[in-house]
């Protein structure tokens with residue numbers, strides 16, 4: 001089957017299942033997916049886009065995989081995340097790091113038995129600081145297998161996936177604790193050993209099960225992923241590749257929100273005229289178009305520059321900028337559409353309200369945006385120090401990811417950066433830098449011939465946003481946490 005015929009059929013099938021007569025629609029309040037709907041989706045074999053041709057798939061082309069995420073996201077953000085988890089957090093790592101025989105065996109089951117897979121990193125006591133994880137592994141020579149034990153939670157597809165990638169640190173023996181490096185194991189759920197202790201009542205993304213798992217498993221040596229150097233680098237390669245592909249999950253969903261908002265604002269009359277005729281409404285719709293255009297530019301960048309074979313472990317700046325911008329735009333778009341919808345959008349079964357809830361965790365998982373913004377600034381400052389450059393404009397005008405946008409922002413960037421910034425200022429600057437990068441990608445998309453009106457509007461809006469973000473960065477902010485905030489703080493006493 002060619003990719004084109006797959007994607008055409010997949011789109012039609014999803015449209016029918018979600019929005020056709022009797023379609024379940026993502027706004028269904030049931031958790032999970034009805035079996036018959038899940039089976040019809042999996043009958044399209046969407047995961048074949050992640051699988052290379054030699055294992056029977058469509059090739060694992062990044063742009064095609066992101067187009068599948070886009071088609072999924074137009075109907076349901078949760079479905080797109082489900083497909084993204086399977087691809088970026090399971091299949092791609094297996095393709096790149098599993099032993100040949102294991103890879104063949106596992107991918108064969110994805111292709112023929114409609115299997116699914118997810119990734120367990122997070123533990124109840126270790127989330128953002130995942131490198132401190134306490135899940136431990138030890139090698140048993142007799143069995144030629146690893147024993148892995150610990151507690152993991154919040155893994156997408158909890159209790160449902162046929163395969164898991166499970167991260168752990170090796171026991172050093174002699175009371176020396178756990179190794180600093182990370183190992184990653186493929187676990188076949190048929191072997192047992194994962195006990196779901198609790199299913200969480202996740203706030204949104206109802207389609208996906210989450211929970212807390214006790215892990216006590218034995219994994220054959222051949223099912224351990226084989227890093228090219230150290231395990232932490234392998235984990236970075238996996239997480240960066242996933243972050244780089246986030247726009248695939250965002251783009252279909254943003255287009256859907258834009259379509260919904262335009263239709264509503266054309267049909268809804270307030271004060272005797274269409275909503276779309278109000279200036280502030282136009283501003284919101286134009287903002288949604290900006291989000292759609294920027295996200296398209298991010299998709300184009302990843303699709304062109306990140307083939308599956310490329311090691312992206314050192315692409316933290318690109319990955320963090322793309323992930324943060326995409327997820328902030330997703331949440332902003334949802335908030336804006338809810339405003340435009342008015343009260344009807346605040347129903348639990350309306351796409352606008354649901355979008356606010358469903359898109360929110362994207363700013364938290366796979367690297368909390370606050371932390372990623374700080375890291376963005378750190379990596380730029382590190383490069384500037386190396387080159388002995390102090391002026392931001394001088395650095396960004398010469399840097400591959402920003403020189404096109406920096407040329408258009410010259411005055412705004414013409415200042416020296418203090419290298420001893422406090423964390424909140426690092427976050428502010430990181431937010432601005434990530435927009436400068438996404439503006440650069442937008443210029444590139446425009447040069448390729450994308451709708452010039454959309455590009456021109458998106459560039460204007462991004463410039464304005466960068467101006468505001470830099471003003472925030474430059475303004476002093478020394479507000480401290482007041483420890484004794486209960487003291488002398490009852491307003492009624494001061495009337």
Ligand SMILES: Cc1cc2nc3c(=O)[nH]c(=O)nc-3n(C[C@H](O)[C@H](O)[C@H](O)COP(=O)(O)OP(=O)(O)OC[C@H]3O[C@@H](n4cnc5c(N)ncnc54)[C@H](O)[C@@H]3O)c2cc1C
Nearest residue numbers: 119120121122126127128154155156361364365366368370
């Ligand atoms: C819907 C959803 C899906 C998920 N899917 C998966 C999955 O498939 N697999 C998986 O392994 N995990 C998954 N997770 C877990 C997710 O990756 C973690 O929630 C995330 O890493 C944050 O960890 P935490 O929740 O323990 O928060 P914490 O580490 O406690 O952090 C909470 C907040 O504190 C702040 N913070 C933390 N550290 C710093 C710092 N150094 N500087 C400044 N601020 C800081 C940030 O605002 C951060 O958001 C998922 C979570 C959600 C909500």
